[in-house]
Amino acid sequence: MSDAPVRLSIQQFATRTGLSADTLRYYEKIGLLRHVARDASGFRVYGPRDLEWVGFILRLKDTGMALDDIIRYAELRERGDSTLAARQALLEDHAARLQDRLERDREHLTALQAKIELYRQQTTA
Known part of the structure; x- marks a missing residue:
């Protein structure tokens, strides 16, 4: 995205981000x-900072952050540096939920792999 x-x-911008113009x-x-x-004709124009944002x-969506929380983060971001601690707390809470989800997913993967191995043993015997 840097180029x-x-x-x-x-x-x-939609092509670069994978989002639709409607989104x-x-x-x-x-x-x-x-x-x-907006350009002189009133059409939206986006730059590198928009791509980064x-x-x-x-990334927040892909990691399961709720849209309301993303909106809250955006509101805090808009208010500037006085909200750094609040933004950090919001991201820390999300990171903790993500960590819990990863641990559950690892447990599920282990259980699935054990079941697959059981089937392998039964089908190759």
Whole structure:
């Protein structure tokens, strides 16, 4: 994403992020994308900072953070450095939930692997 041109149209930005133009408009509507620049014709234009921010939003989504929490994070981010501690706490809470999920997933994987091994033993005997 670092080799992005300075200005991307909504379609170019959608292609780069893997999101639809409708999703980008929705993110703007709910406050996840703020201060989206417009060109002289009024069309949205996105830059490298927008790519970086959407990449972080997608990472939060991919790791299971609830949309309400992502919106809360965006609101805190918008308010500036006075919210650093609150943003850190929000991310720490999410990281703890993610760690718990990873541990559960490891347990599930171990159980599945044991069942697969049982089937292997029964089918090769």
